[in-house]
Amino acid sequence: MKKLINDPKNVVIEAVAGFEAAHGDIVRVSHDPIFIARSDAPVHGKVGIVSGGGSGHEPLHGGFVGYGMLDAAVPGAVFTSPTPDPILAATQVVDGGAGVLHLVKNYTGDVLNFETAADLASAEGIEVRAVIINDDVAVKDSLYTAGRRGVAGTVLVEKITGAAAERGDDLAAVVAVAEKVNSRVRTMGVALTPCVVPHAGEPSFVLADDEIEIGIGIHGEPGRERIKLEPADAIVDRLLAPILDDLPFVAGDAVLLFVNGMGGTPQVELYIVFRRAAEVLAEKGITVTRSLVGNYTTSLEMAGTSISVLKLDEELTSLWDAPVQTAALRWGR
Template sequence: MKKLINNPDNFVRESLEGMAAAHPELIKIHFDPHFIYRADTPLQNKVAIISGGGSGHEPMHGGFVGMGMLDAACPGEVFTSPTPDQMLEAAKIVNSGAGVLNIVKNYSGDVMNFEMAAELAFSEGIQALNILIDDDIAVKDSLYTQGRRGVGTTILAEKICGAAAQQGYNLKQLADLCRKVNMSGRSMGIALTSCTPPAKGSPIFELGNQEIEVGIGIHGEPGRQRITFTSANEMTEILATSIIEDSAYSRILREWDTQIGEWVEVELTNPPLRTGDSVLAFVNSMGGTPLSELYIVYRQLVKLCEQDGLKIVRNLVGPYITALEMQGCSITLLKMDEELIKLWDAPVKTAALRWGV
């Protein structure tokens, strides 16, 4: 293993220290427990937005803390969920009194710990509401989840909801918006290689020289199948066709009711994409794939969307939700309407995403 690290045990802390030194005008870092928060927080009468997850997926989530996106992000150890005390302490710092929206990827550890954090926040007088993202169409259940995993739509929800919070949406409006984004997004990824967590020192799974994993998870979880290595166009078609042809997906999710302080069940359904729909097309690197290759994927994705009558109205191409140095990519298609387009276009200023400022 060759990595730019010192002691693997200090990997996350030293990375956070470097991030704080690089972006003092945007963020501050709280240690023990670790979390990243906006330098100008709390903002009066603004709902705060928090997300988090295991480290190793940078720039998600810490790179998206700033104006027009997240108010705080809680990083766990590599591929390990953050703990409830991180989320609670972050909520205390960023809460202005308007409440906190937690955007939670559908991984068992994240779900459990954010649920505990919401209950603790409620006991301390903070209104905290958790909304799950479960957009990965590759599998129904995986090593880490019950139901679909949360992947690329997470970033899009953080941007769109962050803009809405900046514009004054209240907690209920933000929760409804976040559900809408989740129900409008579908994702799927592919891996060409494995990756090596610093503490492990060896790849987390093995792929043959001519093998690729279709439907890979961001922690290296297996997907739908392993196939023989093929061209970029054919790999793009596998991902895009699977997303476009995905049927309606219904499930029941648990959400914290801030009024009664109890968990309630909410039934949600993702409607399928249809001819004539406008979409945001997101082509994401898993960490080791260069931007030049991502544009080859995007080139083919545009052709496939046009063939199916989908209009790409916005796009995002780059390494935004990674799995350390894994080679591969994921595609996310998010159905857009006028509200989502306006919120996507709104100004944002974070370490990893910025425009309009």
């Protein structure tokens, strides 16, 4: 294992300290319990939005804390859910009197711990709602989930929901936007290589040099099938087909196309993937009106990609375009 770390036990602590040093103009950090909050939290009269989960998926979630997106993010150990205590503390810090929304990826530990934190916050008089993100079409159940996994589509839910909260929507309206995005986004991923969790010191799964895993999860969970390596266009076709069939997406739809890197995939390859995905959508009469390309929901150093397609309407497009200022997404401000 070759990693730029000191002690595997301190990876998250030291990474969050570095994040604080780099982005102190946007965020402030609590170290005990550990969470990242926007520097001006709580914003009075605004719905607070909290997300989080195991570390190793950066910039998700801490990289999306700031104006127009998340009010706080709670990092757990690598690939491990945060416990209820820091989730509760983050919820308390961002409560501006309008309630708090938890955006939770559908992994069993995350769901249970956010539920516990929400119950504790409710006992203190904080109104808390939760939306469970489950955009992955690859498998119904996995090692970590009951039902579909929450993967890269989480970024789109966080951005658009954050914009709704920033414009002053009340809690019920913000929840409705989050549910709307979640219901209209679908994702499928592929792994070319495994990743190495620091405290484990060995690959989380094994792929032969000529093998890839279709439908992989962001923790290295098994996907739909393991096949021989194919050209990029053939892989994209394999990923897009179940995405488009699932909603389904149809001719005349306007969509946001999001090509995400899993951490070890260079940008040049991601644009090759985007090119083919855009071609396929155009052939089907589906218009790409918004796009995002880059490493936003990663799996440590895993090589691979995921494709997310979000069906847009006027409201969602406007909220996507709304100003955002975070470490990982910035525009319009």
